[in-house]
Amino acid sequence: MQTVDLEKLPTQFYNWKNYRCAYEVYNQNNNDSISLLLIHPIGVGLSGNFWQRFCRQWYAAGHRNPIYNPDLLGCGESDMPRVAYHPIDWAKQLQYFLHNVVKKPVILVVQGALFPVAVELVQLEKKSNLIRGAIFSGPPAWRLISNNTPDWKHKVNWNIFDSPVGRGFFEYARSRKFIRNFSIRQLFAEVEKVDDEWLDMLTNSAKDAASRHAVFAFLAGFWRQDYKDAIAQISQPTLVVMGEEASSISKEGKKETPDERLADYLACLPKGRGLKMRGRNVLPYEETTEFVNAIAPFIREIA
Structure with a gap:
């Protein structure tokens, strides 16, 4: 990958x-281009x-858009309280961030199952023009x-994780061996893409045991709700990028093909368009150059 000095x-x-x-913020003072607000996935x-x-x-590809890259509560360098995080909690954090730090219109770029957080944020921002x-x-x-999953089931799952049993599981889950095996089985299309940069990043960041709370809230499934109506109300242009080998960890998701998943999203999104590209489930990381090339025309068009 080409190296580039980042502002x-x-x-x-x-x-x-x-x-x-x-x-983190990149190229903050460039007011000629629409800003990107990135929403990272949750995991070990x-x-x-x-x-x-x-x-x-x-930036190596020559784009100059300002990029805002926040750590959600419970992750990275943000505080890590012992909280059962719901998508609306992170959406409200991002709403505050958007209004008090970014203070200008953005295009959201969200990875994976944090999709509900973006949906909640768009709902919160219905009356503003900050999300383009x-x-x-x-x-x-x-x-x-x-489809809705019963709330009692989420709470039961959370209580199991928020216990000595969960703490023991996290100790195992943050090992380099587990992260590598999980990444190969569930995330990447090609084994060689599970590189040292990826493994070092995750194992180093998982050293703080308090980071388990966000992971367990995600695993408890608080994000598994019926969002069809909210998705159908998204009035902004949207782009769905699907990996040609996209898969799902859940039993329910294993029954659908990438084409079927993409078609379902596009049938619900009022201004949706979609594309498939090489890769599986972590496209911005496993196929970075292709992902940049795939989304750049969309960003230029709606900016």
Whole structure:
């Protein structure tokens, strides 16, 4: 990958609900291009660091858009309270960030099953013009976000994870061996793409045991709700980018093909368009150059 000097400030911080939240910003003073607001996935060792490879390649390709890359609460350098995080919680954090830090229109770029967070954020921002469009990279299986899962089931799952049993599981899950095997089985299309940069990033970030709370909230399934009506109300242009080998961890999701998943999203999104590209489930990382090339025309068009 081509190297490029990034116009990035040191990690910045802001306070939200008495929590200290971190973010990175690139090319902040360029007012000629629409800004990108990145929403990282949740998982062992994941935070805004997921997007660093994408940011390098975005600027190496000659794009100059400002990029805002926040750490969601419970992740990265943000505070990590022992909280059962719901998508609306992270959406409200991002709404505050958008209004008090970014202060200008953005295009959302969201990875994977954090798709519901973006949907919630768009709902919160219905009366503003701060969200110009959205890019959904590898969104979750349609069945998972078009059917309600009983709330009691989420709470039971959370209580199991939020226990010594969960703590023991996290100790195992943050090992390099587990992360590598899981990445090969569930995330990447090609084994060789599970490289040292990926493994070092996740194992180093997972050293703080308090990061398990966000992971367990995600695993508990608080994001598994029926979002069909909310998706149908997204009035902004949207782009769904699906990997040709996209898969799902859940039993429900295993029954659908990438083409079927893409078709379901496009049938619900009022101004949606979609494309498939090489890769599986973490496209901005495993196929960074192709992902940049895939989304750049959409961003230029709606900016």
